[in-house]
Amino acid sequence: MKRIFPFYPPLTTSIFAALISLVSAASSYRRGGGFFFRRGGAGQLSPAAPLSATLSPDDQVPTIDVAPLFNEDAAAEERRECVDAIGRACERFGFFNMVNHPIDRELMAALKEEMVAFFAQPKHIKMRIKRNSETSRGWFDDELTKQKMDWKEGLDLGKSNGRWEGSTLDGYNQFTESERFNDLLKAYYGQMERIASKLIEALATHMGVADPSSLAPLFAKHSSLLRLNYFPPCPDCDEYLGVSHHTDGCAITLLLQEVPGLQVWLRDKQQWVDVQPVKDALTVNVGDVMQIWSNDRYPAALHRVQANPSRERYSIPFFFSPQYDAIIAPLPAGQQPRYRPFRWGEFRADRIKGDYVDLGEEAQVDRYRRTEA
Numbered sequence: 001m002k003r004i005f006p007f008y009p010p011l012t013t014s015i016f017a018a019l020i021s022l023v024s025a026a027s028s029y030r031r032g033g034g035f036f037f038r039r040g041g042a043g044q045l046s047p048a049a050p051l052s053a054t055l056s057p058d059d060q061v062p063t064i065d066v067a068p069l070f071n072e073d074a075a076a077e078e079r080r081e082c083v084d085a086i087g088r089a090c091e092r093f094g095f096f097n098m099v100n101h102p103i104d105r106e107l108m109a110a111l112k113e114e115m116v117a118f119f120a121q122p123k124h125i126k127m128r129i130k131r132n133s134e135t136s137r138g139w140f141d142d143e144l145t146k147q148k149m150d151w152k153e154g155l156d157l158g159k160s161n162g163r164w165e166g167s168t169l170d171g172y173n174q175f176t177e178s179e180r181f182n183d184l185l186k187a188y189y190g191q192m193e194r195i196a197s198k199l200i201e202a203l204a205t206h207m208g209v210a211d212p213s214s215l216a217p218l219f220a221k222h223s224s225l226l227r228l229n230y231f232p233p234c235p236d237c238d239e240y241l242g243v244s245h246h247t248d249g250c251a252i253t254l255l256l257q258e259v260p261g262l263q264v265w266l267r268d269k270q271q272w273v274d275v276q277p278v279k280d281a282l283t284v285n286v287g288d289v290m291q292i293w294s295n296d297r298y299p300a301a302l303h304r305v306q307a308n309p310s311r312e313r314y315s316i317p318f319f320f321s322p323q324y325d326a327i328i329a330p331l332p333a334g335q336q337p338r339y340r341p342f343r344w345g346e347f348r349a350d351r352i353k354g355d356y357v358d359l360g361e362e363a364q365v366d367r368y369r370r371t372e373a
């Protein structure tokens with residue numbers, strides 16, 4: 001298969017250092033085992049669990065042309081079809097690939113180039129911006145998902161309360177030493193904000209919210225996270241995953257990925273399905289907040305990333321989350337709400353507590369589920 005990124009020697013030293021590290025940095029955006037996930041025994045969750053051959057082409061994550069959402073001149077019918085396709089994909093898969101999005105291709109290419117150069121630096125340079133007990137943002141190579149070390153490195157950056165500067169419950173940004181890279185990250189983040197807002201509006205439309213633009217104020221001062229992932233080749237793919245199974249704790253995630261490895265748990269087939277990268281597409285998935293807003297109509301997608309024995313992989317998820325003071329509650333009128341309202345910042349703060357100490361199972365949005373529902 002075509003290598004998308006230039007080859008850089010795997011940074012195995014940092015990974016081994018991470019493996020023997022006593023730091024237990026539980027993920028800020030990880031959890032799994034949602035209520036839709038019926039465990040089929042440990043084997044089903046293990047990295048090497050085989051995919052069954054019973055899938056049909058209908059069971060593949062759909063690719064959707066999203067141009068009508070962004071084109072002012074698009075016919076209403078075209079826009080409706082697009083919204084329908086997105087809604088249906090979110091109901092069944094919690095995932096879709098979107099093509100014909102308006103992201104600047106040159107910006108994407110430049111960002112990828114800088115990302116590869118960043119992770120190729122020696123560990124002691126990356127350590128200068130290591131995330132720590134004061135800030136959840138920066139570089140890391142000690143991510144735990146489901147209390148298990150992920151086979152990857154990452155770099156987290158994002159606005160806090162709508163600003164790049166300052167410190168909030170997520171901590172503060174630690175920028176890289178490359179001004180060009182920092183500028184590209186900010187520019188890309190800006191494009192993600194715009195596209196994610198449109199997708200939120202599309203889903204609000206699909207679920208019949210009276211004013212689909214009414215969610216926009218909940219993101220006015222958001223603290224969404226841009227994460228850069230680097231997955232070095234892994235000598236023991238039977239033992240490790242790039243990222244263990246989890247759902248994303250945001251509203252929706254927009255993911256740039258070019259090398260296979262990502263899989264989603266298909267509930268109706270009770271098996272893992274590859275989320276194949278599509279050229280020039282961005283992959284979108286449903287997070288916990290959207291599950292609650294939709295009152296379970298769009299369940300947060302349970303997904304994982306397989307490790308690869310020979311091939312490097314990079315990915316860039318953008319986790320679009322509401323602002324801290326947003327009250328999250330199911331939106332559809334005329335339905336029994338399955339969750340009680342909660343303040344987003346409270347949940348986020350609890351999740352961050354698990355970042356630096358292994359507190360066992362992380363905070364889950366399921367704690368807001370009404371037992372009588």
Ligand SMILES: O=C(O)CCC(=O)C(=O)O
Nearest residue numbers: 229243257262305315317
């Ligand atoms: O790398 C990917 O394809 C997905 C990564 C992911 O799920 C995450 O960072 O939350």
Ligand SMILES: [Fe+2]
Nearest residue numbers: 246247248303
């Ligand atoms: Fe994820």
